[in-house]
Amino acid sequence: MKTVSSAKAHGGLQGVYAHASETCACEMTFAVFVPPQAKEGPVPVLWYLSGLTCTHANVMDKGEYRRLAAELGLMIVCPDTSPRGEGIPDEKDNWQFGSGAGFYVDATEAPYAKNYRMYSYVTGELPALVAAHFPADMGRQGIFGHSMGGHGALTIALRNPDRFASCSAFAPIVQPSTAGWSRPALEKYLGPDEASWRGCDATLLIADGHRFPELLVDQGTADGFLDEGLRPWLLDEACRAAGMELTLRMQDGYDHSYNFISTFMDDHLKWHAQRMG
Numbered sequence: 001m002k003t004v005s006s007a008k009a010h011g012g013l014q015g016v017y018a019h020a021s022e023t024c025a026c027e028m029t030f031a032v033f034v035p036p037q038a039k040e041g042p043v044p045v046l047w048y049l050s051g052l053t054c055t056h057a058n059v060m061d062k063g064e065y066r067r068l069a070a071e072l073g074l075m076i077v078c079p080d081t082s083p084r085g086e087g088i089p090d091e092k093d094n095w096q097f098g099s100g101a102g103f104y105v106d107a108t109e110a111p112y113a114k115n116y117r118m119y120s121y122v123t124g125e126l127p128a129l130v131a132a133h134f135p136a137d138m139g140r141q142g143i144f145g146h147s148m149g150g151h152g153a154l155t156i157a158l159r160n161p162d163r164f165a166s167c168s169a170f171a172p173i174v175q176p177s178t179a180g181w182s183r184p185a186l187e188k189y190l191g192p193d194e195a196s197w198r199g200c201d202a203t204l205l206i207a208d209g210h211r212f213p214e215l216l217v218d219q220g221t222a223d224g225f226l227d228e229g230l231r232p233w234l235l236d237e238a239c240r241a242a243g244m245e246l247t248l249r250m251q252d253g254y255d256h257s258y259n260f261i262s263t264f265m266d267d268h269l270k271w272h273a274q275r276m277g
Contacts, residue, residue, distance in 0.1 A: 010070035011036035024083040031056040037073035042137035049149030062258035104152030107189035142166035142272035154202035166275035168216035174235035214245040220254030
């Protein structure tokens with residue numbers, strides 16, 4: 001692992017790091033904010049998964065999480081959204097697939113299966129790296145994300161309920177198997193058999209019996225992707241049918257941008273801090 005950059009912030013340290021990933025067969029970059037409380041011992045870890053076209057840098061630069069994370073003593077880890085680099089298969093004219101659009105799944109179809117293994121990277125290799133190199137209390141973890149990353153946070157939490165104490169999302173893609181901007185990506189990564197997609201869809205995971213104690217979702221009513229891509233009411237229906245607790249807050253007038261995310265970032269950090277202890 002190498003340090004790309006580091007800077008003191010709110011008494012803690014905001015760093016960016018890179019390493020040779022065996023899982024994704026390329027160099028991967030990620031960001032970590034270490035709060036000042038880590039000087040006294042390991043601190044809870046909150047994973048933030050970003051959306052389409054993003055890298056680790058979007059939330060780091062625009063998410064406005066460091067002040068409160070420093071007060072609450074939360075480590076914030078921000079992975080990249082896909083493998084990148086020369087030789088990585090991509091569709092450069094398609095922002096909904098390839099570079100910046102890994103969808104937090106493990107691809108099974110050629111030529112993507114070698115590199116696009118973001119589920120295994122985010123749940124396996126990167127946590128092991130964080131545990132080895134940072135003062136992280138891996139017994140206290142939470143996960144959240146935005147849009148494609150909200151989809152990732154929901155599905156990862158539902159598939160790993162014993163690992164995470166908390167899960168929330170900003171404007172998540174709740175049913176990617178039917179949404180127009182995610183369905184083509186799942187078919188390319190996972191093949192035409194839609195039965196294999198069920199583990200990558202929050203609503204279908206819930207229908208299949210996966211559970212998480214409670215979820216928080218914020219969604220802007222002025223989000224241009226609301227009706228065709230995000231459709232939070234489908235998650236609400238799935239949770240109601242399963243008797244699973246969901247706090248769905250429709251935020252009047254907010255769009256899909258980091259203006260929306262940064263507005264409600266404090267609420268999400270407090271939600272996770274309360275549940276991680």
